[in-house]
Amino acid sequence: MKATITFSFIFLTVFIYSCSSDVKQTDSAESIEVQEESASISEDIPDESPSFILPSAFHVSSLLQRAGLEFEGIDCNSADNIALYNTKNSRLLNFGVYSADLFFCVLKDEKDLSKQYIKCLQQISEETGMGSIFNAESILERFEQNIENKDSVLSLILEVQERTDMHVERSNEEHTAMLIFCGAWLEGMHLGLNNFQQNKNLELGKRLFEQACLLENLIVGLSAYPDPDETTQSLLAEMERVFASIKETEAFQKGDYGLIETPLPESAMMKISSNLNSLRNQVTLNEDS
Amino acid sequence: MKSLTSFALIFIAFTLLSFTGGKKEKENDTCKRDESAAAVKKEMVPFRFEKTTTTHIIFKHYDQVKTIAAPLFFDNKYKFIVNTEGLPKDIKVQVYDKPRGMRDGAKMIAESSEKQFSFELDEEYLSNRVYIDYVIPAIEETEDGILQKGCVVMGSGYENL
Numbered sequence: 001m002k003a004t005i006t007f008s009f010i011f012l013t014v015f016i017y018s019c020s021s022d023v024k025q026t027d028s029a030e031s032i033e034v035q036e037e038s039a040s041i042s043e044d045i046p047d048e049s050p051s052f053i054l055p056s057a058f059h060v061s062s063l064l065q066r067a068g069l070e071f072e073g074i075d076c077n078s079a080d081n082i083a084l085y086n087t088k089n090s091r092l093l094n095f096g097v098y099s100a101d102l103f104f105c106v107l108k109d110e111k112d113l114s115k116q117y118i119k120c121l122q123q124i125s126e127e128t129g130m131g132s133i134f135n136a137e138s139i140l141e142r143f144e145q146n147i148e149n150k151d152s153v154l155s156l157i158l159e160v161q162e163r164t165d166m167h168v169e170r171s172n173e174e175h176t177a178m179l180i181f182c183g184a185w186l187e188g189m190h191l192g193l194n195n196f197q198q199n200k201n202l203e204l205g206k207r208l209f210e211q212a213c214l215l216e217n218l219i220v221g222l223s224a225y226p227d228p229d230e231t232t233q234s235l236l237a238e239m240e241r242v243f244a245s246i247k248e249t250e251a252f253q254k255g256d257y258g259l260i261e262t263p264l265p266e267s268a269m270m271k272i273s274s275n276l277n278s279l280r281n282q283v284t285l286n287e288d289s
Numbered sequence: 290m291k292s293l294t295s296f297a298l299i300f301i302a303f304t305l306l307s308f309t310g311g312k313k314e315k316e317n318d319t320c321k322r323d324e325s326a327a328a329v330k331k332e333m334v335p336f337r338f339e340k341t342t343t344t345h346i347i348f349k350h351y352d353q354v355k356t357i358a359a360p361l362f363f364d365n366k367y368k369f370i371v372n373t374e375g376l377p378k379d380i381k382v383q384v385y386d387k388p389r390g391m392r393d394g395a396k397m398i399a400e401s402s403e404k405q406f407s408f409e410l411d412e413e414y415l416s417n418r419v420y421i422d423y424v425i426p427a428i429e430e431t432e433d434g435i436l437q438k439g440c441v442v443m444g445s446g447y448e449n450l
Contacts, residue, residue, distance in 0.1 A: 050356035050388055050420060053342045059447060063362055165340050169322070210362055210417070217360075 052217045054177070057096065057184035058161055060211060061103035064192050067207040068199075071108040075194050076101040077187065077284045079116040084286040088128055089231040092176060093283050095124045096183020099161070104191060106157055111147050118143050121160065133163040178221040182235065183283065185214065190280040193273035200266070209251065209264045212272060215243045238282065242275040315433070317377055320345065320440035325372040329444030332407060336368040336446035346425055348378060348437040353425040356389055358418050359445060361410065366448035370407040371421065376439035381424040384408055386416045 065071070077097050085091045102117035104110075122134045134140060139160060146152035168177040192208045195201070222228075222236045246252055249268045264272075281287060326341045344355060361367055371382050381402045387395035398419070399408040410419060421443065428437055 050358040051344070052358045052360070053340075053443075053445070055360050055362070056339045059339055059362075063365075162338075162340070166326075169341075169343050207363070213417075214360065 052220070054181045054217070054221075055214075056161060056165075057099050057181060057188070058103050058158060060185065060188050061100055062107065063207055064188055064204065064211070065104065065107050067204045068201045069104075069192055069195050069204055070199065071104050071110070071191070072195070073105070073110055073113050075191050076104070076113065076117075079120050081284055081286075082120050082123060085124070086286075087229065087231060089179060089229055090283070090286055091124045091128050092179040093183040093186075093231065093235070095121060095128070096180040096185070097187040097280075097284055098124070098183075099180070100184040100187035100191070102157060104188075106150065106153050109150055114153065115144065115147065118157070118160075125164075130164065130167050133160060133167055175221075175225050178218070178225065179232070182218055182222065182239075185211070185218065186276065186280050186283060189276050193269070193276060196269060197273060205264060205269060208269070212246050213252070215239060215246060219243060235279070235283070238275075238279045242272065242279060245271050245275055316436035316438055318438045319377045320375040320438070322375065322440060322442060325375050325440070325442035326444070328374070328405060329370045329372050329442055332370050332405070333368060333444055333446040335448075336366075337449035338444065338446045341442050341444045344423065344441045344443070346376060346380075346423065346439055346441060348425065348428045350430050351427045353427075354389065355423045355425065357421045357423070357443065358388065359421065361414070361417050361419060363417075364412060366412065367410045367419075368407060368446045368448075369410075369419070369421070370405065370444040370446075371401075372405045372442045372444070374404050376441065377437045378426065378428060379404075380426065380441070382406065383422040383424060385420045385422065386414070386418075388418075388420050389422070 077094070079098075082094070082098075085094050098117050098120040102114060102121065105114040105117060118140060122140055125131055125133045139156060143153060143156050146156065164180065165177065168174065168180075189208065189211060192204060192211070196204050196208060219236065219239050222232060222239065225232050225236075228236070245268075249264055251264055251268075320343075322343055326343075329341060330338050342357065344357065346353075346355065359367075359369065369384075373380055373382070379402055381400065383397060384399040385392065385395050385397055398410070398414075399406070423441055
């Protein structure tokens with residue numbers, strides 16, 4: 001009997017030990033699986049609605065520039081404001097804002113401002129765990145060396161954009177890309193609408209309305225944001241308010257699947273402009289709503 | 290003493306049961322994101338490469354459709370390249386001008402089961418979205434129960450003139 005009990009205890013001890021090391025393996029296997037599943041969870045749920053892909057911030061900037069946006073550096077976000085961003089989400093949003101400012105500066109050959117903004121991007125990328133975007137081949141150094149050559153600078157900033165996209169995809173952080181794009185979109189709209197107010201450029205007005213319709217998709221994306229903090233919740237609420245004013249317009253209500261060739265009435269543009277500017281200031285000055 | 294032995298045996302049996310129940314599913318993930326993205330980027334010339342979008346797919350024992358909607362802007366020419374080399378099984382890709390559920394009178398723009406195929410949209414395409422369906426066939430249930438998964442990489446670009 002004594003031998004049986006001793007055998008039972010030895011077996012139990014060995015078994016518990018072996019199971020505890022299995023637990024560790026299972027834990028790590030589980031964490032990998034959860035990470036992988038987070039990327040594919042949407043594929044697992046029967047869902048009729050399509051996954052909307054966002055355009056690149058550079059494409060949006062170049063479209064607005066082609067429509068006649070006259071760039072005023074003074075309307076951009078000040079590089080000094082970077083000190084105001086102390087949460088990850090406010091940093092990501094302003095990574096987008098500074099990206100748009102950089103794209104417009106490069107397209108308009110504003111070298112000094114371009115240098116300031118690429119430094120802001122590098123700083124925020126380090127603060128948000130995306131430092132590899134700039135570290136790998138010293139993009140900042142190459143940017144400064146080639147500042148006189150617009151084509152080279154354009155290639156470099158497209159490389160930054162591609163590296164950012166790659167970083168986001170590899171780390172399964174699509175919501176990060178959404179927040180960055182929200183910031184870039186907001187800044188593009190802010191610069192465009194300010195310009196429209198001054199010049200009443202009809203072509204620019206049409207393109208801004210076209211961009212404004214993306215807001216619907218941004219709201220869907222932000223609504224699915226995991227663990228929303230005060231910044232993202234307030235951003236979402238404000239975006240919904242702005243979108244409500246866009247939905248009121250006759251041009252939006254016509255909304256078929258055609259390309260937008262209907263200019264918005266000036267009063268509607270002013271209302272959207274006023275709402276978006278207050279949202280943009282909230283983001284760039286890190287103000288409470 | 291007898292009760293202690295019984296307790297030990299019951300405990301062992303219980304522990305065995307609880308640990309064997311927690312086994313993880315095996316999987317075969319054939320996603321080759323970087324290789325697919327490189328192939329897509331190479332074929333984008335002479336369009337300006339914009340971005341790649343990766344869609345992770347798990348094959349099921351029933352048919353599935355996953356739709357990707359891409360925005361288009363006025364007066365631009367676009368090129369899309371879909372690469373399915375990172376999938377363990379072939380799928381069909383269909384391109385429409387309208388979303389699923391609203392396909393009365395919709396136009397199918399392209400269809401392919403090739404590992405990589407591309408399509409272009411010019412100014413004559415009068416819609417502000419294009420809808421790309423990944424039609425994923427069911428797979429047969431196998432005894433080993435290995436999860437079959439992979440990814441589709443879609444590249445988009447626009448004419449930069």
